[in-house]
Amino acid sequence: MHVPDDIVRGASVHWEGDVAKGHGTITTGSGKITADYSFGTRFAGEPGTNPEELLGASLAACFTMALDATLTRAGHSPSSIDTTAKVHLHRQDGGFAIPSIELTTVVVVAGILDDEFAQLAQTAKESCPIGKALHTIPTTLNASRKS
Numbered sequence: 001m002h003v004p005d006d007i008v009r010g011a012s013v014h015w016e017g018d019v020a021k022g023h024g025t026i027t028t029g030s031g032k033i034t035a036d037y038s039f040g041t042r043f044a045g046e047p048g049t050n051p052e053e054l055l056g057a058s059l060a061a062c063f064t065m066a067l068d069a070t071l072t073r074a075g076h077s078p079s080s081i082d083t084t085a086k087v088h089l090h091r092q093d094g095g096f097a098i099p100s101i102e103l104t105t106v107v108v109v110a111g112i113l114d115d116e117f118a119q120l121a122q123t124a125k126e127s128c129p130i131g132k133a134l135h136t137i138p139t140t141l142n143a144s145r146k147s
Contacts, residue, residue, distance in 0.1 A: 026054065052098065056085035059139075062130035063103055067143075070124040071109060074116070078109040101139040108146045117145050 015024035023038040026049065041048030060083040071078050083105040090099050105121070112120075121143035125131055131139060 052087040052089050055098075055134075056087040056101065059087075059101060059128070059130045059134065060085040060103065062128040063125060064105070066128040066131075067105065067107065067121060067124035070120050070127065071107070071112075071117075074112075074120055076109050076112040076117075076120075078107045080108045082106045098137055101134070101137055102142070103139060104142045106144050106146065110147045112145070114145075118143065 010029040012027050012029070013024055014027075016022055020039050023036060025034060025036055027034045035049040035054075037048050037050055038046065040046035042050035042052070063085075064081050064083045067081055067083075068078060083103060086102040086104075087098060088100045088102075089096055103125070107117070107121075109117070121141060125139070125141050
């Protein structure tokens with residue numbers, strides 16, 4: 001399969017109303033994901049999505065693909081990978097910031113030693129394009145494997 005040198009992906013947002021009572025819709029460029037969001041979905045746990053959740057999903061998906069590729073290139077093709085991302089949003093200085101992200105992954109892969117697995121997982125974390133874009137946010141990785 002040919003992969004182009006330059007790929008552009010996008011998403012769009014439509015918002016109505018003020019920040020506290022308004023609401024919006026996030027749509028991916030492919031149209032495969034459309035989700036509602038609002039102040040309540042972001043800060044009060046109401047049903048819907050939020051930017052931090054989508055950021056976490058993007059990072060987890062990117063890292064998982066990078067980990068699969070890294071392990072496979074090293075001769076250890078995994079049978080499954082499950083990854084979660086926790087994006088921390090904290091109030092500070094009259095606003096909000098993302099001080100950290102936690103990635104947790106469990107990989108089913110046979111025939112690899114723990115030290116090699118840990119190194120390859122770290123390599124995947126460092127090579128993931130979404131992770132590179134988020135390099136200013138401290139991101140921890142807890143990687144484990146099952147045979």
